[in-house]
Amino acid sequence: MKYILFLFCLLSSAVIVQGQDQTPKDQVSITSLNKRTRVSTNENGKLQVNVSPKNILKFKAQGWVNYGDFGAKGNGKADDMNAIAAAHAFANLHDLKVQAEKGASYYIGGKERTAIIQTDTDFGTAEFIIDDTKVENRNASIFMVSSSLQAYQLDGITSLKRNQEKIDLSLSQPSLITVANSNVKHYIRYGLNQNDGHAQTDIFVVDKKGHVDMNAPIIWDFDQITDIKVLPMDQSTLTITGGRFTTIANQAESKYTYYSRNIAIRRSNVIIEGLKHRVQGEGEHGAPYGGFINIRDCANVKVKNSLLTGHKTYKTIGNAGKPVSMGTYDISVNRSLNISFENCRQTNDINDRSYWGIMGSNYSKNLVYDNCTFSRFDAHMGVANATIRNSTLGHMGINAIGSGTLLVENTTVYGRSLINLRSDYGSTWQGEFIIRDCTFIPSNGKPNSANLINGSYSGQHDFGYTCYMPEKIIIENLRIEDANHTDEYQGPAIFSNINPKMTDDNYQEKYPYVITKKVIIKNVNTSSGKKLRLSDNPFMFQKVTVISD
Template sequence: MDNHSSEAYVSKNSLNRRNAIKAFSLASIASLSGGIASASIPDENSNFPLKKLVCNDYATVQQLKMDQTLKAGNIARTYGYYTVGDGGGAEYIISEGKIQDLTGTIIITNDLYASIINSTSVNYRMFGAIGDGQNDDGIQIKEAHDFANRMDIPVVNTHGEFWIKQAKLIQILTNVNWGHTIFHIDEKFNSLNENIFIVSGREKPMTLEFDAETKARLLAQMRPGATIIPELAPYKNYLIVVTDSNDRVGVRSGDVYAGRSTKAREEFFFIEEHGRVIGDLAWGFKDYTKIVAYPGSNSYLIIDGGTFYFSGESSNIGGGSYFSMGITVNRSRTVIRNQWIGLEKGNADVAMAPRKGFYTFSYVYDVLLENATLIPWEKDRPGTEKDVPNGTYGIGGSYALNATFRNVTAEGSPIHWGVFGTNLFKNFRVEQCMLNRIDVHFYCWNLYIKDSKVGTNGITITGGGDLFIENTTCRSNSFVSFRRDYGGKWDGDIRINNCKHVPTGMGETAILTMAADDIDYKYPIGYGRTIKVENMVVDFSTVPNSKGISWLMRLSPFSRAGYGGRVFFPSHMEFKNVVVEGREQGMRLLNIPDPQNFQLSKRGSYDGVQVRTNCKMIFEDIHLEKLGASDPQAIDQVHLSLKNTSNSTYTDEYALYPSIQVNGCNEFAAHLGGSIVEMSVGNCKIIRFTGALNGSLRGSLTFTNCKFEASVIKTEKPYYSIAATLGTSFTNCIIYAPRVDELAHPELVDRIGFIQINKGVLYNHLNTRLGNDIVAYHKSQGLTFSERFISMLKAHHELESWGV
């Protein structure tokens, strides 16, 4: 407390006791046995002279107020606020004179005041909180925190029940230990803009101004990949938010928004020593309209414990406005732990207005929420007249850097909306959580999910950076859904390992859904820079009768938007060890539209001699869907397709020139649409394969240790179309009798398109074999395989004559 504050407690003519009182603990006066005791403290005007200090004991604050013998300079101690032992006991100094701030002060008479002293912590009873269900205890709770904030001491209130009604904006600047304290929140008083608790820092944010020369250097520094910005070195330990309101990005698609909703281009990051940047920059800036520095705090504020019961009511009827009803965290380096949030016993969530979230984290760096249980609020109730008009959240926020959620539980039924509803989260970690949804609407950058379970509302995000998910289960039709309304994009690396996807619907599902609408989102959209998915179980036990197609990735139907923007495509994709359980029907791989229009980060080319690939796709040990008989050239009855719906002219060298490797995928069917591809298939049974409908595939095809068993409908078309300009090669492959309309027809083997019995073989062969079914059939017909034909199966080169 500064001198000005001291004068609020003790008049100028009173004994200046502040330092003496701190040094002199009344708790040490063990001799106090009745109503009055005396002790001595050093006088401020001499080195060691002693002066009598009168100490009075009272049962309650009311008894203290009734004592007419009190004088300025007396010390008083109570054993309770309303009753002895109710927890409201405190020590006071009696002073006279006008009090400027009554927080922590009791008015005894017009001229006499009792002010709390000698406290290393405070609780709510000390300030008169009743806890009877009628009093708005939030008023006294606010006074307790105001006092703690001014004295820079913690609030320690480890038990009791309190009812908060109209009180709002209870500011928390110091540590809090709520322990087993129970708070009852009356939601009839929820506010649009005022939360109940506000966790703040003591310093205020500031708007930064630079001269033209410094601004130019700063703009040049703020770009993706920046690690040090010397111009911001003076703002060490600040969260920096850069805004260009004149540059609008992030158009939001959908009927409700009709492309009108946009956001200013913004970036946020933290500054450490010598301008070191924490938080990858995703954007560059041509200009900015504002830079604000938010202080990072030089200590951790910890809030521990607490149980919160909500009435479940609404402060208005409908309207769509979002209401506050919990804790806003605006202070960096804040830790919240060991809390439970739910409805009053016997109450239901009947609110018709959406909530912003019990926890709201905004403009913060390095925050942690752990060991917390809360509920996602109801939205889609039976009967549309009971639906909440907008999404309603249990956790919200924006501009949060290095936010960690650990051992947080928030699950519910399908009528509950997603517990998370956030924007602009960066370096976002979810560990050992059980949540019905993880959602960042706009601009998530670096998301790490580990050892968690996500419910039916799924993982829904857009943004970029690292997306790393490990040992996690997601019960949703998409393991990760990249939000269509913001372009279905991820501009970074995706790693998913040892996870389980549990589809919950009967329609199409996907491990990754990355579909967008055909509009201008005002930023590039695309499917990540690299993708690696390993050891995934897709478990249909919840919907075992589902016949919906299950994709590794579900993409937009276009690679170039109508306005001309090209979709970016990964340079590396890898899917390994994907197993389907709970139904027999397996997976499909990809349906890639118009590869000639994609935008890759690397150059590729085809010159008739070689393919210079710029994308590697690896599919290994994927449990594939068993496809029935089909037209051999049908593009919609395959596991992997590259469609050319417009023309085959490639835009430039940054179009998609892939190297595709498929290994250990049985019952495989592919249609490459005459695209430019370098493809190898190994250890697979291949039921249909079309390189090009007319002529040859531009590129090469290699088949190793593969089994060819065509599954087609009755047709005059060749069962396989595998001519390739740079060669088609077979090594250690086996040819089985084709299945036409689900029946084996060894007599139709000549229609497979690259072998005719005793007539010749096409392409390059090494140790190609005929299946026993074909051999047995032809022997039964009295046919003898010619030595020349057998030699061609053993070894044949495309430059040799194809015929015997």
């Protein structure tokens, strides 16, 4: 056998708005010449991998490869990224597992290279040092967990309805559907980071006959569709275990140039377990990060028993021309379904306000924290259904807008409010809140007011949709630790003063807010001894029915 040439295209970069259907940049040429196994690059920087016939037989027989097989030094000094990418490329081609060498320390410099993961990978106890101080392309992920199944455009579907149960199509396998209408703008942001909104967007799962999974239903009416894609879902589960990752933080100018030197998940049905990520070298300035674990355009991803790190908060000038703190994340979830974090922690103090909240999400459904200790849960541009249970949330607490059911159970919250409805997107939740067996420690015990549901809504800004408060709120067995308070403190309130100008019928909302109809309260007690009140603005909430034990 003289040689076999394999040429296959690999994704090499992923920013927060890219998906698995983006045009690939890297190519890896894999040959089997009767020469030694070797990894090199050509004049264009593309990887050229030769694997000897003898090694191919060996690797197939054992069922796995490691990075050292492709020339990785693992000494923490030599740049091992080419060897890492080559190992995964070969493993993908032959459906082999990848294992990191026990005790190895892999240095990853700033060159633009992404290792594509399509098979089970065990990082084990190996260390990965990701040096972001000099980076060729800040958008290039280090690892991308990718599907070999190709996304494609869907023809013939011109409209969709909210909660539609079936679509007239036939597919070869269950798939994600992403849909957009660029003629309708949603999430027209208000405030210091104001913008003109984003195209109406949704994502959902259908089976082979087009039946929609109603656990994550279509949440918008699409009178027109300008883009609709099918993302076939891998039915097997891909597992990634272990790994001790350290990011040496970038020293770039503090502006919205997000770094995506991360592990990007672009495949459905993935488990990540036992991963640890730390950050070092943050200085007086730096660009923000778009999530070390960056999940997009997929479903059924579970992160378990992992340790992550909040990033230092830097400031820049926002769209309104005033200083703003930049969001920077170790977890990012975008346009994804059924994503859970189980038994996860962060390395830094969840109540240290010098670090930004660890998580941000957009356009996602069925997000779960279970037994997690994080500084924040956050849904920027909407979440449909979220569950937080058995967890502890720090100084940034629970921030959300969206729809469906938000369940908070057996959880301690140290934020300024128990749940904050994000004012920059209309303080909207179309559905219900269930708060059960929780403890609320306002502002981490500092003297402050205590509001369970916070938000801000003037009724004068068009967010691109009708804004709602949760139609029904159920609060059972809540302990409020408010003993440390100001002299003016009157006791905790169900609702903050969401619109201080709305004090009588003379106030007119151009875009009326749909107020909560019913609050059911059972067994709420306070350390201050003060009773739970309705609000500092009783006029705004005068029509709310409150049922208490």
